[in-house]
Amino acid sequence: MSKSAPAPQAALPSVNRVVELPALRPLIDAHGRAFVTDTVRAVLAELRHELAAPGDNAPPDPSDTAIVARVGAALAASLNAAPRPLFNLTGTVLHTNLGRAPLPPEALAAVAAVAAAPSDLEFDLASGQRGERDDHVAGWLCRLTGAEAATVVNNNAAAVMLVLNSLALRKEVVVSRGELIEIGGAFRLPDIMARAGCKLREVGTTNRTHLGDYAAALGPRSALLLKVHTSNYEVRGFTAAVDIGALAALARAHDLPLAVDLGSGTLVDLTRYGLPHEPTAAEVLAGGADLVTFSGDKLLGGPQAGIIAGRADLVAKIKRNPMKRAMRIDKMTVAALAAVLKLYRDPARLAARLPALRLLSRSTDELQALAERLAPPLARRLADVATVEVAACESQIGSGALPIDTLPSVALTIRPLGPKRRAGGPLRRIAAAFRALPTPVIGRVQEGALLLDLRCLEDEAAFLAQLEQWDIGQETNR
Numbered sequence: 001m002s003k004s005a006p007a008p009q010a011a012l013p014s015v016n017r018v019v020e021l022p023a024l025r026p027l028i029d030a031h032g033r034a035f036v037t038d039t040v041r042a043v044l045a046e047l048r049h050e051l052a053a054p055g056d057n058a059p060p061d062p063s064d065t066a067i068v069a070r071v072g073a074a075l076a077a078s079l080n081a082a083p084r085p086l087f088n089l090t091g092t093v094l095h096t097n098l099g100r101a102p103l104p105p106e107a108l109a110a111v112a113a114v115a116a117a118p119s120d121l122e123f124d125l126a127s128g129q130r131g132e133r134d135d136h137v138a139g140w141l142c143r144l145t146g147a148e149a150a151t152v153v154n155n156n157a158a159a160v161m162l163v164l165n166s167l168a169l170r171k172e173v174v175v176s177r178g179e180l181i182e183i184g185g186a187f188r189l190p191d192i193m194a195r196a197g198c199k200l201r202e203v204g205t206t207n208r209t210h211l212g213d214y215a216a217a218l219g220p221r222s223a224l225l226l227k228v229h230t231s232n233y234e235v236r237g238f239t240a241a242v243d244i245g246a247l248a249a250l251a252r253a254h255d256l257p258l259a260v261d262l263g264s265g266t267l268v269d270l271t272r273y274g275l276p277h278e279p280t281a282a283e284v285l286a287g288g289a290d291l292v293t294f295s296g297d298k299l300l301g302g303p304q305a306g307i308i309a310g311r312a313d314l315v316a317k318i319k320r321n322p323m324k325r326a327m328r329i330d331k332m333t334v335a336a337l338a339a340v341l342k343l344y345r346d347p348a349r350l351a352a353r354l355p356a357l358r359l360l361s362r363s364t365d366e367l368q369a370l371a372e373r374l375a376p377p378l379a380r381r382l383a384d385v386a387t388v389e390v391a392a393c394e395s396q397i398g399s400g401a402l403p404i405d406t407l408p409s410v411a412l413t414i415r416p417l418g419p420k421r422r423a424g425g426p427l428r429r430i431a432a433a434f435r436a437l438p439t440p441v442i443g444r445v446q447e448g449a450l451l452l453d454l455r456c457l458e459d460e461a462a463f464l465a466q467l468e469q470w471d472i473g474q475e476t477n478r
């Protein structure tokens, strides 16, 4: 970093002169002239800007060598994998912003196979006639939920929208005031209802809704009763809600369908894996619901998808809605979902084979041992910057599933050295340095420390290997 005055902007070379530099030849051969020229133009514009408005940073270096290096870095940055894989050590297993459920190898292989070649996606090999993409998964879904029929769309938000629009267009949908949820990312039930063309008929109060409230609201304009699983909050204290059985009886008496939006619906009883109970799709249907909707990439552990399962006549009506065509899943999702559903055939081996369930059911003994192996090398790496301790923590399932129940876990707790009251800046820089790694590491900041919850760390070797290359001191002193 030179201390001399910044070079005048006029000293910057032209785009053409830079493109003709011999040092850029290999990049042009690798990526083509047009892309490299655009990148050179952007780098020179950036330099011109930095020279015109020198901030607190060292003045930029306008030499040819420095420009070539910047062009190389800019090209590499635009060619980085996007989205990039990372280590999710936030402690939230099914993290919506980090891509939710990781897929098992069976699903990856199935995706690669149908992505690379034509397939019988909508073709019946036996008859030679047109087939249906739903058919690849509907049988498994019926088997696992006890439903008569099933169909799949892009995500559960689409599933709810499609159910409402198919069964209650311009009519009333009766919902408890205690279940008018907002899920992160702008899924708000009243808004979905309006866009689906339905009229929301709220009943009961925030904390208590009784069967009589539903009964009083039913009339000639009613088309559907909807129960929504309160997946990301819990109403506690003086509360009352109507269970599915009672609601189903009321719906039947009025010849109306009952749909249940489970959100993170699961297909197996999670208690057998040592997890808290979450209602299964089968329980909800057996309890009397006519339709159930849930996500493919939450507790189910598959690709992003929205599953609608239940009465055959209702599913048929939903499939006839033209909106279904706009929400249909692609062939890679069909392949991944089919592969994941097949793993459910043997619940005894599911926790070993399905990554989402494997991560959720890892024992604290295993996590403690992992933490004790990782703490010393990490502490050596961070020696001038922070302390590293092994500590108990709590993981969350995420994606709104089981919002209150947490899972005991183990974390590496990283605390910056130096005076406590000034630790905010250093802590932010340490967290940023972890995010800047080639495979970014995302932890969570809690009580003045950066926590790396190890529940979702399976590739220990890759995690350690990149630590060895890491100059954290340089990163955090920037």
Ligand SMILES: *Cc1c(COP(=O)(O)O)cnc(C)c1O
Pocket: 155, 156, 157, 158, 160, 181, 183, 187, 228, 229, 230, 231, 232, 261, 262, 263, 264, 294, 295, 296, 305, 306, 399, 400
């Ligand atoms: C998560 C959730 C949704 C939205 O599902 P996506 O698959 O994210 O579209 C809808 N309803 C409930 C109750 C949920 O928990």
